[in-house]
Amino acid sequence: MDREKQLRDFLLKGDKTYMPRVSVDCVIFGFHEDQLKVLLLRWKDGRWCLPGGFVKWDESVDDSAVRTLQERTALNNIYLQQFHTFGAPDRERGKKLKGIPDSKKSWMHDRFVSIGYYALVEFSKVNPIPDWLSDACHWWDLHKVPALIYDHNEMVEKALEKLRLSLNDHPVGYNLLQEKFTMPELQRLYETILDKRLDRRNFQKKMLSLGILERLKERKTGGAHKAPFLYRFDKKKYERAMKQGLKLGF
Amino acid sequence: MDREKQLRDFLLKGDKTYMPRVSVDCVIFGFHEDQLKVLLLRWKDGRWCLPGGFVKWDESVDDSAVRTLQERTALNNIYLQQFHTFGAPDRERGKKLKGIPDSKKSWMHDRFVSIGYYALVEFSKVNPIPDWLSDACHWWDLHKVPALIYDHNEMVEKALEKLRLSLNDHPVGYNLLQEKFTMPELQRLYETILDKRLDRRNFQKKMLSLGILERLKERKTGGAHKAPFLYRFDKKKYERAMKQGLKLGF
Numbered sequence: 001m002d003r004e005k006q007l008r009d010f011l012l013k014g015d016k017t018y019m020p021r022v023s024v025d026c027v028i029f030g031f032h033e034d035q036l037k038v039l040l041l042r043w044k045d046g047r048w049c050l051p052g053g054f055v056k057w058d059e060s061v062d063d064s065a066v067r068t069l070q071e072r073t074a075l076n077n078i079y080l081q082q083f084h085t086f087g088a089p090d091r092e093r094g095k096k097l098k099g100i101p102d103s104k105k106s107w108m109h110d111r112f113v114s115i116g117y118y119a120l121v122e123f124s125k126v127n128p129i130p131d132w133l134s135d136a137c138h139w140w141d142l143h144k145v146p147a148l149i150y151d152h153n154e155m156v157e158k159a160l161e162k163l164r165l166s167l168n169d170h171p172v173g174y175n176l177l178q179e180k181f182t183m184p185e186l187q188r189l190y191e192t193i194l195d196k197r198l199d200r201r202n203f204q205k206k207m208l209s210l211g212i213l214e215r216l217k218e219r220k221t222g223g224a225h226k227a228p229f230l231y232r233f234d235k236k237k238y239e240r241a242m243k244q245g246l247k248l249g250f
Numbered sequence: 251m252d253r254e255k256q257l258r259d260f261l262l263k264g265d266k267t268y269m270p271r272v273s274v275d276c277v278i279f280g281f282h283e284d285q286l287k288v289l290l291l292r293w294k295d296g297r298w299c300l301p302g303g304f305v306k307w308d309e310s311v312d313d314s315a316v317r318t319l320q321e322r323t324a325l326n327n328i329y330l331q332q333f334h335t336f337g338a339p340d341r342e343r344g345k346k347l348k349g350i351p352d353s354k355k356s357w358m359h360d361r362f363v364s365i366g367y368y369a370l371v372e373f374s375k376v377n378p379i380p381d382w383l384s385d386a387c388h389w390w391d392l393h394k395v396p397a398l399i400y401d402h403n404e405m406v407e408k409a410l411e412k413l414r415l416s417l418n419d420h421p422v423g424y425n426l427l428q429e430k431f432t433m434p435e436l437q438r439l440y441e442t443i444l445d446k447r448l449d450r451r452n453f454q455k456k457m458l459s460l461g462i463l464e465r466l467k468e469r470k471t472g473g474a475h476k477a478p479f480l481y482r483f484d485k486k487k488y489e490r491a492m493k494q495g496l497k498l499g500f
Contacts, residue, residue, distance in 0.1 A: 019271055019361060019363070020270070020271060021269055021270060021271040021272055022271055022337075022363050055337065055363070057339070057361065058339050060337050060338050060339055061337025061363060062337065064337075082334065082335060084332065085311065085332065085335045085365050087272075087305065087312065087365070089307070089308050089309055089310055111269060111307065113269070113272050113305070113311060113365075115335050115337070115363075165495050168418055168496070169415055169418040169419060245415050246418070
């Protein structure tokens with residue numbers, strides 16, 4: 001099936017498979033060596049956007065986000081967190097259908113509400129691949145995100161705000177750092193997400209008070225300075241904190 | 251217009267006004283004198299539910315939640331916080347249409363995704379009134395919530411979880427307590443929301459460290475014990491913390 005017929009079928013008959021009016025969009029943050037990036041797709045018409053898609057009639061919205069991300073970028077096994085639903089009245093899909101003669105009859109031709117999901121991954125460990133609608137899929141520096149379609153820039157901002165707030169009550173770092181890491185390495189992860197410097201002593205005190213770190217007997221070797229302690233996450237306590245929140249006080 | 255014709259028009263022509271497939275539901279928590287309650291409506295068929303409704307084509311989903319709450323319960327000026335979107339595939343609306351002959355043609359007859367909002371109000375200050383679809387609108391003790399329609403019990407649970415987590419990074423109390431209050435009164439508010447006892451000294455230390463309270467020169471009078479200090483919220487700092495989060499550490 002050529003690409004044009006495939007697109008036409010999708011526009012005119014897609015509502016047999018997908019619910020109209022509801023979409024999902026994924027903000028995938030990538031961390032690697034003190035850098036924080038976001039994953040963007042480029043449509044064949046040149047415009048950049050978040051990887052997003054639609055909800056099959058027989059799947060949950062959470063499952064549709066996972067499938068969409070997999071189909072559009074080939075990223076697998078990513079834990080996605082729903083963070084906000086975007087529902088401004090001018091979220092029209094009709095605009096992108098020009099060039100398709102009957103597009104006004106399409107289920108896509110009108111307002112959509114979009115459910116946003118985010119994730120944080122180690123970007124050197126994954127290899128995103130664009131789908132048939134797109135010609136590129138890249139990690140972008142968060143400070144250099146281009147103008148995106150619709151309200152996708154707002155989605156990136158909101159997801160970043162939620163990710164930063166989540167540090168107040170959820171742990172971060174598992175799957176982003178090596179299994180064994182030093183306190184300065186953990187601090188740089190937090191500093192990169194928050195985009196600001198943190199006080200070394202306060203950071204260490206706070207991290208140790210959370211009760212999710214295990215200090216190892218071995219120390220890191222190879223540096224010029226006194227060898228720093230190595231830590232690892234206590235997986236059970238980490239997972240409990242992911243579920244219940246860190247309860248920093250209450 | 252009699253009620254049956256009104257309902258029939260809504261079911262068969264409502265999609266001229268409202269988007270199909272998307273609804274909103276409101277979990278309104280009420281606090282008063284160490285009690286936490288939730289506001290429920292009873293349909294004329296006897297089943298209890300959250301106050302919910304639909305999204306007009308020309309309004310944002312956030313505005314539709316405010317309007318819905320006002321129309322269904324007569325509650326005004328409530329700040330609603332979007333907390334989660336519920337999208338299980340078996341969220342069918344068709345089931346409630348029995349008795350209406352053409353109900354399969356209705357825009358309501360199929361799956362809906364629902365966007366959840368919550369709020370916390372002083373329940374003695376508001377006077378909820380049921381709309382034309384309902385015959386009662388009551389505050390229910392959170393420990394005695396009855397079986398609700400669809401997934402509305404799950405919505406109440408999830409909203410409560412989010413409200414409790416929000417205490418980790420957002421202040422609470424403004425509009426719930428008297429303008430001037432004692433530390434034990436503030437502590438009882440937190441204990442009521444969290445449904446557990448808190449240590450008095452840790453609570454006071456933590457609250458004072460947040461920098462949103464102002465200690466007054468006057469003390470509370472009338473009690474048998476030594477008169478306790480009175481506090482009030484520093485409104486500017488409180489509002490900044492509502493927006494930016496308390497940042498308990500970072």
